[in-house]
Amino acid sequence: MRKGKTFIICGPSGVGKGTVVARLLASDPSLYFSVSATTRPPRPGEEDGVHYHFLSMEQFEQWIAEDQFLEHAQFVGNRYGTPRLYVDRAMAQGRDVLLDIEIQGAEQVKRKRPDVVRIYVAPPSWAELERRLIGRGTEDMEKVRSRLARGREEFSAAKDFDYFVINDTVDRAVEELRAIMTAEHCRPEERMALIDR
């Protein structure tokens, strides 16, 4: 049985990563999408273990002390992390794993697991990303500008990533992500072991 691989998906707010990831998951039930742990309280409708693993601050710090996270970070007073356990279990079952995390988290994971594959989902252009962010209609121009500025910064930081997928159409982006996952299972380390000598 082939071993699972971990793919990190990063990209700026508004690029349409959620749609692309949802399509990918729908097309391949064997894919495991990593559920983050957080200390923020659940919102109405959010289920433990589905949307997040909801932890107390004490539990979260315990998990850090036990090296239970592949990466973790803090945003506006709440903590977020990627639990190692579920990722490792899925990979041991031969399932590929998707991590939808921030670029700083991607760097943490890469240091712990040099064999992860890092994919950056990019907009066709910054003008297009601005249109998409404004089109959402949920944010004022101040927030749109700050998200764009952050996106451009992360774009430069992502130059060491393995792949860039441009989300001009969802179909094409999904096709490219699938191709990347297929190709990464054709690496000699994995394949040479499969051929009897």
Place this chain on the structure above:
Amino acid sequence: MRKGKTFIICGPSGVGKGTVVARLLASDPSLYFSVSATTRPPRPGEEDGVHYHFLSMEQFEQWIAEDQFLEHAQFVGNRYGTPRLYVDRAMAQGRDVLLDIEIQGAEQVKRKRPDVVRIYVAPPSWAELERRLIGRGTEDMEKVRSRLARGREEFSAAKDFDYFVINDTVDRAVEELRAIMTAEHCRPEERMALIDR
């Protein structure tokens, strides 16, 4: 316009590389399959520029002196080489290029062009390769054994290749080759230049 990339396909005699390459070429007319140059005389039905570029020994040596080959070698008194000109022309037109060459040639090309992608087409097992070689019915057991021994040697030499495609079924091998070509066009060097700043 995207720039073409060069993909080297190696693999042991009998693995079915010809079938896989033919299917790949039929499915994508933009692919350029590199035609080798040789000093051996044309066989009945062989056309210059289609099956080979037929050169005299003097011309071949002239081309070497002018650094016109990406790689060249000698087999049983005849010389064979991959002309640089047609490869470069196709890539400049945005076409991907396939080189079906020996593993020593692949090493020569890699030294000259570090950005080539090297793919090894492997049999599912050595027993299966033996069956395929015997099944051809064109060679005596002595030749089959020598081809198998050479295949095993090359297999070890191919451990530095970028990808291994196992030809268990032609459909799957072709799908993997296509995925590799798609993925290799998602590299940051190529993609970052496409996104306006």
